[in-house]
Amino acid sequence: xxxxxxxxxxxxxxxxxxxxxxxxxxxxxxxxxxxxxxxxxxxxxxxxxxxxxxxxxxxxxxxxxxxxxxxxxxxxxxxxxxxxxxxxxxxxxxxxxxxxxxxxxxxxxxxxxxxxxxxxxxxxxxxxxxxxxxxxxxxxxxxxxxxxxxxxxxxxxxxxxxxxxxxxxxxxxxxxxxxxxxxxxxxxxxxxxxxxxxxxxxxxxxxxxxxxxxxxxxx
Ligand SMILES: O=C[C@H](O)[C@H](O)[C@H](O)COP(=O)(O)O
Numbered sequence: 703x704x705x706x707x708x709x710x711x712x713x714x715x716x717x718x719x720x721x722x723x724x725x726x727x728x729x730x731x732x733x734x735x736x737x738x739x740x741x742x743x744x745x746x747x748x749x750x751x752x753x754x755x756x757x758x759x760x761x762x763x764x765x766x767x768x769x770x771x772x773x774x775x776x777x778x779x780x781x782x783x784x785x786x787x788x789x790x791x792x793x794x795x796x797x798x799x800x801x802x803x804x805x806x807x808x809x810x811x812x813x814x815x816x817x818x819x820x821x822x823x824x825x826x827x828x829x830x831x832x833x834x835x836x837x838x839x840x841x842x843x844x845x846x847x848x849x850x851x852x853x854x855x856x857x858x859x860x861x862x863x864x865x866x867x868x869x870x871x872x873x874x875x876x877x878x879x880x881x882x883x884x885x886x887x888x889x890x891x892x893x894x895x896x897x898x899x900x901x902x903x904x905x906x907x908x909x910x911x912x913x914x915x916x917x918x919x920x921x
Contacts, residue, residue: 710821710911711737711785717909717916718783718819724748726776728809729763730784731756731802734819738783739763753779755809756802757865773809782813786905787832787898789824793905793921794881798835798898801862801870807896810903818905822912829881833858833872834888835898842893843869849891853884868895 705713715737722745729735729742729752739759742752743766751769753776754760760770784806788796795818797803810816834855838846847857855873862870878884881901888897908919 705911705913707821707823708737711819713916714819714821714909714911715741717918718817719745721781721783721815721817721907722748723780724750725780726750726771727752728779728782728813729754729759730782730806730809731759732785732800734785734821735759735783736762738819739766739768742766743768753809753812755784755806756800759802773812776812779809779813781815781817782810783817783819784810786818786820786824786900788826788829789818789820789905789908790826790829790881791919793818793908793919794829795900795905796829796832796834796878796898797900798837798870799832801835801860801864803835803898804837804864804866804868804896807900807903810900815907816900816903816905817907817909819909820911822910825910829878829899830876833874834876834878835860836871836873836888837864837866837868837895837897838871839893839895840867840869843871846891846893847871850888853887866895
């Protein structure tokens with residue numbers, strides 16, 4: 703039976719809710735995370751609330767009557783649930799298609815377990831077909847763009863301002879065979895806030911929605 707991409711996202715969101723036990727949950731951003739929020743709302747009596755990785759997610763959580771906590775008031779999070787633009791068998795991810803990469807990386811850093819929820823189109827052998835988002839301080843955009851060209855990429859300025867008041871360069875043309883090294887190298891460019899590679903801290907669980915059902919991968 704063929705499912706639409708939205709049906710696959712919904713299936714994987716339902717599977718992720720099985721990991722919600724109690725306490726405060728870290729919640730990601732994007733269309734797949736939005737399906738997760740719908741499912742989370744159905745079990746909100748089990749949790750104290752959530753930490754959001756974007757203003758959009760915070761608004762959506764509050765709309766469902768889920769309390770949103772400031773990350774600074776939370777010592778640790780059991781789980782962080784979020785989508786990805788690409789993920790490999792090593793659980794390395796490329797994220798930030800929705801521009802929320804920096805807050806996502808910060809909330810994920812606090813969580814014990816990163817649960818990545820994706821439909822099968824996101825599962826790739828090598829990262830980089832999806833343009834790599836890099837959040838930059840506005841005054842540094844030209845400098846950072848020149849440095850990204852030296853790394854072999856073609857940066858394009860997105861018509862977008864992040865929740866942090868910064869800009870996004872989407873870097874095309876990178877074949878990212880060593881995501882850990884590339885993540886570190888780009889983060890060392892002065893003016894970069896962070897980039898959309900989540901490799902130093904990969905996902906712990908991947909829930910992948912396929913035509914044959916939701917597959918679970920653990921690391
Ligand atoms: O900034 C956005 C996030 O990194 C999303 O997790 C990513 O873009 C995937 O979004 P979607 O679930 O809409 O494909």
